[in-house]
Amino acid sequence: MTVSVVLFTSDLRLHDNPTLHAALSGADEVVPLFVLDEAIASAGFAAPNRRAFLADCLTDLDAGLRERGGRLVVRTGDVVARAREVAAEAGADEVRTAGGVSRYAQRREERLRRGLESDGRRLRVHDATLTALPPGAVTPNGSDHFAVFTPYFRRWSRERPRDVLAAPRTVPVPATIGSDRVPARADTAGVSEGLAEGGEKAGRKRFAAWKRSGLAAYEDGHDDLAGDMTSRLSPHLHFGTLSPTELVVRARRAGGAGAEAFVRQLCWRDFHHQVLAARPDASAADYRTKHDSWRSEESAGAEIEAWKAGRTGYPVVDAAMRQLRHEGWMHNRGRLLTASFLTKTLYVDWRVGARHFLELLVDGDIANNQLNWQWMAGTGTDSRPNRVLNPVVQGRRFDPEGRYVRRWVPELSGLAGSAVHEPWRLPEAERAEYDYPDPLVELAEGRDRFLRAREKG
Structure with a gap:
């Protein structure tokens, strides 16, 4: 045998x-x-x-x-x-x-x-x-990996993924091999209240339901914070309970603009994995340093803690941070907003934010977490490293009715419509009714501080 x-x-x-x-x-x-x-x-x-x-x-x-x-x-x-x-x-x-x-x-x-x-x-x-295409399967001339997403996506899209394999009918295992007890969820304390269910069965059920009801609308709706139209499959991809190859094949078979947009997101995951495979140091060091003199954790400590607690005074940022704590997951648009706010508006080292995310994210993946944080900090693969996302503008655009904010920042639930994104503009008497902090910093002040520091770096 x-x-x-x-x-x-x-x-x-x-x-x-x-x-x-x-x-x-x-x-x-x-x-x-x-x-x-x-x-x-x-x-x-x-x-x-x-x-x-x-x-x-x-x-x-x-x-x-x-x-x-x-x-x-x-x-x-x-x-x-x-x-x-x-x-x-x-x-x-x-x-x-x-x-x-x-x-x-x-x-x-x-x-x-x-x-x-x-x-x-x-x-x-x-x-x-673990990826749809192996890291290193496609490379540019003169380099061991692609440093920019768009040309990688073009090459990646031309490759035919391997055949999808059926689950085995039988798995013969020697009877003599002993095993420790399989752990149970109840063994772990400190779990987020809204953490999703894990396992292949749950992942396949989730994908089947989302493919029926959400895939077609994904291109138009994936940034809708309140609509929550993303697949929520990232934890299953991180633990491999779903195959990225199978997801690519099944999405392409479904066809349409939503499927194409979803496949592009799967390609982003492959892109980050091939970057990290070639540059393992990028898990902790800048992929493309800007020689930033980040504010120290000591000097920015109170602001960092406010950011973690969802008490920055910017409702859409706070809503996303509270979702993270409650679910162990955050909407992708929220990840971009919260990372931009910490690194560029507060000018705090991206590693501080990446570490906090890894403490809570169920899909906390070194390749995607670290490299996405660097992308937003402008020290990674972003071709526009100095872009700053304005949380008020972003909130009005991706949560125009304020439903996402009211869901996660209930102390502002009495504010109707988009007014929820700027509670500091309320008349003084009305503002006093809401137990919600003033902004940590003026957005223009934070942006100017970041750009001045970048120029010196």
Whole structure:
């Protein structure tokens, strides 16, 4: 009997999983393994919302495997040590896993390869699992990656994605391999009250419903804050409970302007992954430095805390920050607004904001989170690095009736229509009725401070 270990990481699904498919095609039995990585926790990356969502994903994956005659094997500790341990217990010749792009994923892969080779085993890495196209699949002349999105999108769009793979009918797992308990959501404290359900079953249900009711209108409605017409699939893409390749194929099959706009967003995700794969330092360092002299966390501490709490005095910014705390998720337009406000209006280092987002976001992905923050800070791949988003203008444009603000900033619920975006303009007596702060800074003052600092940098 030949045995292959499938080390799941960010591909917690049975449908369209090349790693699992290849293992089942080449071995008599497989060991579906997930390691609760202590290094993730010690690095502070195991935020409660992601731990809870992960527990849902693992519970669902285990259930899906059991329906097919198998089960999930869970171990805790160092990923490399546990994978080698399980491979030895199973008498496996190989370990298969999906290729990642972060510095940690690349180091983990190299450590695993060396360890397995010393045991007389081999590591097989599948690069077309976590993204629609593997990082490095398309490159410009003279460079190892695209630094600008539009030319990447043109090249990416011409490539044919791999075939979508069906979920396996059976998954034979050796009976002798022991497992730790599969974690449950209830094991985690401090979870956002409105956190969505995780797992492949929930993800596929979510996509099927949104494809019927939201995909066609996505191009026109994806920036509508109150309408909430985005797919909300980013947590499932982060944990790999949905395949980006399958989403691209199914969206293109549906056709239409909404589907094209959705595919473009999936391409943005691939774009950031190929940037980080080529430049792992971009997880912490400016991709294109502007030599900013950011305000220190000490000097801007009170303003940073107000931003985190949703008490900046700018209602649309505060609404988005409160949504983040309540759901562990934020509307994409809100992410742009809150990041612009912190980095450019308050002139605070993007890493402060990125760190806070990673503490709460269920879809907290190093490639997308860090590089999107840099995009808004003007130190990343944005071709207009000094653009500043005005929260009042943006609020009136993308929440014209003020419904998004009133949903998340209930102390302003008595204000009708777009007046909710500028409560400081109310007559003094009426303004006193609302327990809501004045703006932290005048927008023009913040913009001028940012531009002056950029000129000096």
